Amino acid sequence: MTSQPIADLSADDLAALLEEQRKAYEELKGRGLKLDLTRGKPSAEQLDLSDELLTLPRGTRDASGTDVRNYGGLSGLQELREMFAELLWVEPEQVVAGGNSSLTMMRDCLVYLMLFGGVDSERPWNREEKVRFVCPVPGYDRHFTLLESLGIEMVTVPFNEDGPDVAAVKALVAEDASIKGMWVVPTYANPTGATTSQEVAAELAGMPTAAPDFKIFWDNAYALHHLTEEEAKSADILTLAAAAGHPHRPIMFASTSKITFAGAGVAFLAASTKTVAWYLDHLGKGSIGPDKINHLRHVQFFGSAQGVRDHMVRHRQIIAPKFEEVDRVLTERLGGLDIATWNKPQGGYFVNLDVLPGTASRVVELAREAGVALTPAGSSFPYKRDPENTNIRLAPTMPPLPEVTEAMEAVATCVLLAAAEKLAA
Ligand code: PLP
Structure with missing residues (x-):
């Protein structure tokens, strides 16, 4: 596998890379994955943090004495x-x-x-x-x-x-x-x-x-x-x-x-x-x-208000490792190849992945066929039209960490294959 910009490869090296990625993708499809990176939702573990709510409220009056019922x-x-x-x-x-x-x-x-x-x-x-x-x-x-x-x-x-x-x-x-x-x-x-x-x-x-x-x-x-x-x-x-x-x-x-x-x-x-x-x-x-x-x-x-801030730290402890994992896999698999950029968010629920222009919908299609659901390409644009067909939104909070790893490895393979297909065409 190369670590230099794919666009700089000779025609022969590019053909070899395409072949290699096709094989990797076939192997990926054979795994029968069923993973989902579409949902910007809290995981069950995060929801559990607030389960005490199910035992509240104590009493039925607010601070002014009004009956909240x-x-x-x-x-x-x-x-x-x-x-x-x-x-x-x-x-x-x-x-x-x-x-x-x-x-x-x-x-x-x-x-x-x-x-x-x-x-x-x-x-x-x-x-x-x-x-x-x-x-x-x-x-x-x-x-x-x-x-x-x-x-x-x-x-x-x-x-x-x-x-x-x-x-x-x-x-x-x-x-x-x-x-x-x-x-x-x-x-x-x-x-x-x-x-x-x-x-x-x-x-x-x-x-x-x-x-x-x-x-x-x-x-x-x-x-x-x-x-x-x-x-x-x-x-x-x-x-x-x-x-x-x-x-x-x-x-x-x-x-x-x-x-x-x-x-x-x-x-x-x-x-x-x-x-x-x-x-x-x-x-x-x-x-x-x-x-x-x-x-x-x-x-x-x-x-x-401080109670809210403290509660958010507990969320962070659960989800930050998932975001770290997205960045780790993307860096290891796609770093230096010049076919994708992504952000390392300091907060929020998403990672924004920009793949080689013209390949976002192909990446989503390849991922779907390999059992990994990604948000449809273009979703983050009005009328679902991404003029560059480059943007993919990743939502890593909901799946457990091992699934985030597996899904991101699959995404990296799809990004590589789509880029090799396009550049070799
Ligand atoms: N605004 C933004 C930017 C969001 O990403 C979301 C949910 O993903 C919402 C609003 C939904 O907010 P609510 O659950 O309060 O309706």
């Missing part, structure tokens, strides 16, 4: 709002604690904007001729399918190491009033792991926009999900935007889906107090209050 309290339990306000660096009155899904909160906000307009809108968005969103790529697939379902068009910009490409964003939003908003996953982004810097956040918060009601959907899903002891701190987007004279621009989202139970956690929204009132006003037409028993359970389980 009853209706009411649309903005969520005050003590839980305070706890997460501290963790998200916002004020408690800027926070709503809701149901179990922040994605649902994002969907609701978009629907309210479309149907009614925001606090700073001239009219509902659906009365505009066209509504468009800036989407840093690669990004979170569900953000894109959500926009598509509402008929909101997507315009892409690169997602750099320090966040969305600000110059590209500014150029788009300055002139075009149909561009009403953008996504940002500011901390350990899905899938690149990039964290948006203070400087980039400040520019996004303050940039002139043609639309007076431009929104930044600041999806801080991985705010606390560190993989090393060096913890990235998310930019304080609400303060930055308020200071720049655009207090209603950002709406922040977060949840405990990957802190406690992915199916039974608590989701949060944070924004200007006026935007919070706007959100609750619309929400209140369809809800008399959230699941406050679950809120109380979470308050008692964590005890404090």
